[in-house]
Amino acid sequence: MRLVQLTVPTGSREAITGVLDDREIDYVVTEETSSRRYTAVIYFPLPKAAVEPVLDELGEQGVPEDAYTVVLEAETVISRRFDRLKEAYESDDVDEDRIARQELLxxxxxxxxxxxxxxxxxxxxxxxxxxxxxxxxxxxxxxxxxxxxxxxxxxxxxxxxxxxxxxxxxxxxxxxxxxxxxxxxxxxxxxxxxxxxxxxxxxxxxxxxxxxxxxxxxxxxxxxxxxxxxxxxxxxxxxxxxxxxxxxxxxxxxxxxxxxxxxxxxxxxxxxxxxxxxxxxxxxxxxxxxxxxxxxxxxxxxxGLWNLGPTESRVRRRVIGLVVIVGIFALFLGGITYASYQVSTFEQDAREEVEAVLAEDDAAQLLDLSVELDESLPVREPSRVIVTVGAPPGEVDPTLAAAIRERVAEQAASDVSVQVRYIAIAEADPPATGADNETNETAESVEPPVPRAPTGPPRIGVSGARPVLGPGR
Structure with missing residues (x-):
C-alpha cells in the first residue's frame, strides 16, 4: 500500500479531484499558502499496483512534471472503498505485482x-x-x-x-x-x-x-x-x-x-x-x-507514447548487442567446459581399462586411480595417470604394468605418462578354533584382577571400628 502526496498546481484542482472521484479513491485536500504556484496538497492511499496508472492519468489531466509527488509506504489503510480499489487493481499477473515506474526509478x-x-x-x-x-x-x-x-x-x-x-x-x-x-x-x-x-x-x-x-x-x-x-x-x-x-x-x-x-x-x-x-x-x-x-x-x-518507439528500438539494439557479446564469451567458457568433460571421460575410460586388465589377474586389484592435470590454464589437460595396484608379496605379474600403460595411453588424446605403483597386501592368519581357544577364553574371563601395590608411606588409620596398630602393640 502507498500513500501519495501530490501538490496541486493553480488551475488543476478540479481535474485532479475529478480523476480521483471517478476511480472512487479517498483523498484529503489541504490548502497551500506558501506558494502561489500551488493551491493545495492532496493525500490519497493507493494499492501498490494502482500507483503507476493513477499517476499517469493525473499527468494526462494537466499535472505538470515540476509538480512534486511523494509516494510513501503505508502500513495499514482502513476503508471499504480502498478494499474495493485493491480488488480492482491487484491480481496474480507479473505486471500487477510490480511497483510503479516512478518508484522503480x-x-x-x-x-x-x-x-x-x-x-x-x-x-x-x-x-x-x-x-x-x-x-x-x-x-x-x-x-x-x-x-x-x-x-x-x-x-x-x-x-x-x-x-x-x-x-x-x-x-x-x-x-x-x-x-x-x-x-x-x-x-x-x-x-x-x-x-x-x-x-x-x-x-x-x-x-x-x-x-x-x-x-x-x-x-x-x-x-x-x-x-x-x-x-x-x-x-x-x-x-x-x-x-x-x-x-x-x-x-x-x-x-x-x-x-x-x-x-x-x-x-x-x-x-x-x-x-x-x-x-x-x-x-x-x-x-x-x-x-x-x-x-x-x-x-x-x-x-509517454512518443518515447515508447525510440526506447523500444534502443532496448532491442542493446539486448542484441549483449546477446552477441555474451555468446562470444560463452564459446570461451564452453571450450573450458568441454575440456573438463574430456578429462572426466578420460578418467572413467582409464579406470575401466585398468579394471579390465586386472580382471585377468586373480592376485591383483585396483586400489586407486588419479589423473594429474598440467598447468596450462585456463584449459587443462591430463599429464600423468597414477595407478595404485595391490597384490600379495611375490605374486605380481611382471607384464602387468606394461599392459596397464598401453591400455591407458590408448584412451588419451595426447601424450600422458602412466605410473603404476604396487602395494603389498598380506592377509593375517585366521585365529585358532577348537577346544584350546575356548579354554583360553574361559581362562581370560575368570582371571582375577592384579592388586595394586600400595604407594607412599604406611598409614595408621581406622578400618571399621577396630584400630590398625603397628608391630609390637
Missing part, C-alpha cells in the same frame, strides 16, 4: 552510493575477497560479497535503458567499469604485497587452492549464476522486496573472480588471469542482459 537511483563510498567499499571488498581466496575460506569470500556495493550500478543500467533515463544509464555504466577496474587493481596490489612480504610464498601453486582454482578455469555454470543474479535482482527491486541478499548474489558473480584475476596477475600467470578476467566480464554483461529482459517482460515502459 527512484529505487534504482538510491541503490548507488556516492562515488567516494563506492570506491572505498569496492576496494575493501576486493581486498577481503583476495585474503579469503588465499586462505581458501568460503566464509571470508562470502563476507567480501556482503560489503560490495555493486547492486546499484548493475541494476541501474537496465532501469535507465527501459525507462529512457540516459543519465542513469550512463552513470551506471561508468560505475560498473570503475568497480571492475578498482576490484582487479586492488586485488593485484594486495596480492603483490602478500607475495613480497612472503606471507604467502611465491612458490604457491594457484591450482592447489580450491577457491582460486575454480575461478581461474570457469565453465558454463558461471554464466547461469550471472543470469540468475540479474533476473533475481530485477525481480526483487521491481516488486519492492529486499535487495540485500540479491546484492550478495550479484557480488558473488563479480568480486571473487576479480580477486582471482588480481592474484593471477601478481603471480605472473597471464593465462590464468585471462580466464578469471573473462569470467568477470561475462558476468557483468550477463547481469545487464538478464536485467533488461526481465524489466521489459515485467511491463515497464517509458512515460
Amino acid at each position: 527512484s529505487e534504482a537511483q538510491s541503490l548507488t552510493p556516492t562515488r567516494s563510498i563506492y570506491v572505498a567499499m569496492t576496494i575493501i571488498s576486493a581486498v577481503v575477497a583476495t585474503a579469503g581466496l588465499f586462505l581458501d575460506s568460503p566464509a571470508v569470500v562470502v563476507g567480501s560479497m556482503v560489503i560490495a556495493p555493486l547492486i546499484g550500478p548493475a541494476l541501474g543500467a537496465s532501469v535507465g535503458s527501459v525507462l529512457n533515463d540516459e543519465t542513469l544509464f550512463r552513470k551506471s555504466l561508468v560505475y560498473q567499469a570503475l568497480g571492475v577496474g578498482l576490484a582487479i587493481a586492488a586485488a593485484t596490489f594486495f596480492a603483490l604485497l602478500v607475495n613480497v612480504t612472503n606471507i604467502v610464498p611465491s612458490s604457491l601453486e594457484l591450482t592447489e587452492v580450491g577457491e582460486i582454482n575454480e575461478r581461474l578455469a570457469p565453465d558454463l555454470l558461471a554464466l547461469a549464476i550471472a543470469l540468475g543474479a540479474g533476473i533475481a535482482g530485477m525481480v526483487s527491486i521491481s516488486t519492492g522486496l529486499a535487495t540485500a541478499l540479491v546484492g550478495v548474489m550479484i557480488a558473488a558473480a563479480l568480486i571473487p573472480p576479480a580477486a582471482a584475476a588480481g592474484i593471477a596477475i601478481a603471480w605472473g600467470e597471464p593465462a590464468a588471469a585471462l580466464g578469471a578476467t573473462t569470467l568477470v566480464f561475462v558476468n557483468v554483461l550477463s547481469v545487464n542482459l538478464a536485467g533488461l529482459v526481465t524489466l521489459w517482460y515485467a511491463g515497464y515502459r517509458p512515460e
Whole structure:
C-alpha cells in the first residue's frame, strides 16, 4: 500500500479531484499558502499496483512534471472503498505485482552510493575477497560479497535503458567499469604485497587452492549464476522486496573472480588471469542482459507514447548487442567446459581399462586411480595417470604394468605418462578354533584382577571400628 502526496498546481484542482472521484479513491485536500504556484496538497492511499496508472492519468489531466509527488509506504489503510480499489487493481499477473515506474526509478537511483563510498567499499571488498581466496575460506569470500556495493550500478543500467533515463544509464555504466577496474587493481596490489612480504610464498601453486582454482578455469555454470543474479535482482527491486541478499548474489558473480584475476596477475600467470578476467566480464554483461529482459517482460515502459518507439528500438539494439557479446564469451567458457568433460571421460575410460586388465589377474586389484592435470590454464589437460595396484608379496605379474600403460595411453588424446605403483597386501592368519581357544577364553574371563601395590608411606588409620596398630602393640 502507498500513500501519495501530490501538490496541486493553480488551475488543476478540479481535474485532479475529478480523476480521483471517478476511480472512487479517498483523498484529503489541504490548502497551500506558501506558494502561489500551488493551491493545495492532496493525500490519497493507493494499492501498490494502482500507483503507476493513477499517476499517469493525473499527468494526462494537466499535472505538470515540476509538480512534486511523494509516494510513501503505508502500513495499514482502513476503508471499504480502498478494499474495493485493491480488488480492482491487484491480481496474480507479473505486471500487477510490480511497483510503479516512478518508484522503480527512484529505487534504482538510491541503490548507488556516492562515488567516494563506492570506491572505498569496492576496494575493501576486493581486498577481503583476495585474503579469503588465499586462505581458501568460503566464509571470508562470502563476507567480501556482503560489503560490495555493486547492486546499484548493475541494476541501474537496465532501469535507465527501459525507462529512457540516459543519465542513469550512463552513470551506471561508468560505475560498473570503475568497480571492475578498482576490484582487479586492488586485488593485484594486495596480492603483490602478500607475495613480497612472503606471507604467502611465491612458490604457491594457484591450482592447489580450491577457491582460486575454480575461478581461474570457469565453465558454463558461471554464466547461469550471472543470469540468475540479474533476473533475481530485477525481480526483487521491481516488486519492492529486499535487495540485500540479491546484492550478495550479484557480488558473488563479480568480486571473487576479480580477486582471482588480481592474484593471477601478481603471480605472473597471464593465462590464468585471462580466464578469471573473462569470467568477470561475462558476468557483468550477463547481469545487464538478464536485467533488461526481465524489466521489459515485467511491463515497464517509458512515460509517454512518443518515447515508447525510440526506447523500444534502443532496448532491442542493446539486448542484441549483449546477446552477441555474451555468446562470444560463452564459446570461451564452453571450450573450458568441454575440456573438463574430456578429462572426466578420460578418467572413467582409464579406470575401466585398468579394471579390465586386472580382471585377468586373480592376485591383483585396483586400489586407486588419479589423473594429474598440467598447468596450462585456463584449459587443462591430463599429464600423468597414477595407478595404485595391490597384490600379495611375490605374486605380481611382471607384464602387468606394461599392459596397464598401453591400455591407458590408448584412451588419451595426447601424450600422458602412466605410473603404476604396487602395494603389498598380506592377509593375517585366521585365529585358532577348537577346544584350546575356548579354554583360553574361559581362562581370560575368570582371571582375577592384579592388586595394586600400595604407594607412599604406611598409614595408621581406622578400618571399621577396630584400630590398625603397628608391630609390637
